Amino acid sequence: MEIDVLTLFPEWFSWFAAQRPIANALAAGSALRAVSYRDYTPLAGGQVDDTPFGGGPGMVLRVDVVDAALRSLYGRDALELHGQRRIVALTPSGRLLDDALASELAGERAITLLSGRYEGFDERVIDHLATDAVSIGRYVLAGGELAAMVVCDAVMRKLPGALGDCRSAIEESFSPVLGGAPEYPHYTRPASYRGWSVPDVLVSGHHEQIRAWRAAQSAQRGSGGGPGGSLP
Numbered sequence: 221m222e223i224d225v226l227t228l229f230p231e232w233f234s235w236f237a238a239q240r241p242i243a244n245a246l247a248a249g250s251a252l253r254a255v256s257y258r259d260y261t262p263l264a265g266g267q268v269d270d271t272p273f274g275g276g277p278g279m280v281l282r283v284d285v286v287d288a289a290l291r292s293l294y295g296r297d298a299l300e301l302h303g304q305r306r307i308v309a310l311t312p313s314g315r316l317l318d319d320a321l322a323s324e325l326a327g328e329r330a331i332t333l334l335s336g337r338y339e340g341f342d343e344r345v346i347d348h349l350a351t352d353a354v355s356i357g358r359y360v361l362a363g364g365e366l367a368a369m370v371v372c373d374a375v376m377r378k379l380p381g382a383l384g385d386c387r388s389a390i391e392e393s394f395s396p397v398l399g400g401a402p403e404y405p406h407y408t409r410p411a412s413y414r415g416w417s418v419p420d421v422l423v424s425g426h427h428e429q430i431r432a433w434r435a436a437q438s439a440q441r442g443s444g445g446g447p448g449g450s451l452p
């Protein structure tokens with residue numbers, strides 16, 4: 221899979237690309253490229269943003285700058301790209317990222333992530349240039365870069381070769397095999413520590429009982445019945 225990130229801080233992604241599971245996915249043939257809007261802006265002095273029409277605080281990333289960056293990167297009009305790659309604008313008002321969206325994006329051949337800064341994008345970027353708008357939660361970050369990394373991590377760990385054991389990405393929290401529920405709890409040695417013991421069933425060797433216990437734990441967490449549950 222090929223992921224391009226458009227950002228004002230491409231250098232942030234050098235560190236990111238060296239971390240697992242991203243590094244594994246790249247070694248297995250995926251590509252992650254981070255490019256700066258400033259390298260493609262048609263405006264003087266590397267300008268990429270402007271003051272909002274109607275007034276108000278902050279600066280807005282210009283639609284012509286994003287359009288020019290897409291045209292330079294791909295050698296064609298952004299609107300012609302829409303059938304070929306998902307162009308995802310990262311914005312707090314977008315569709316909430318969840319496991320289903322991560323799986324959907326992991327099934328794409330190529331995606332482009334647009335990171336905004338300042339007050340965000342000129343809305344025409346979202347309405348016309350992007351195919352998707354995605355948020356990673358109901359809070360505001362200073363920019364879309366960390367959100368782009370979150371999307372990359374959640375998507376790339378689903379690619380073949382990204383995780384040491386491919387089973388890890390199948391039976392995990394929020395996945396269809398767990399009915400969309402959080403994953404069951406994990407324990408490792410020591411079996412007892414400061415009097416805190418591992419559930420007996422896990423050290424029993426009864427695989428069928430272990431499977432049933434895990435399914436029950438996952439379902440309980442999913443229904444809000446346990447720590448971290450979603451119900452009051």
Ligand code: 6GU
Nearest residue numbers: 310311356357359361367
């Ligand atoms: Cl995608 N961008 C920004 N700036 N803030 C966010 C976000 C994205 N998702 C949640 N908060």
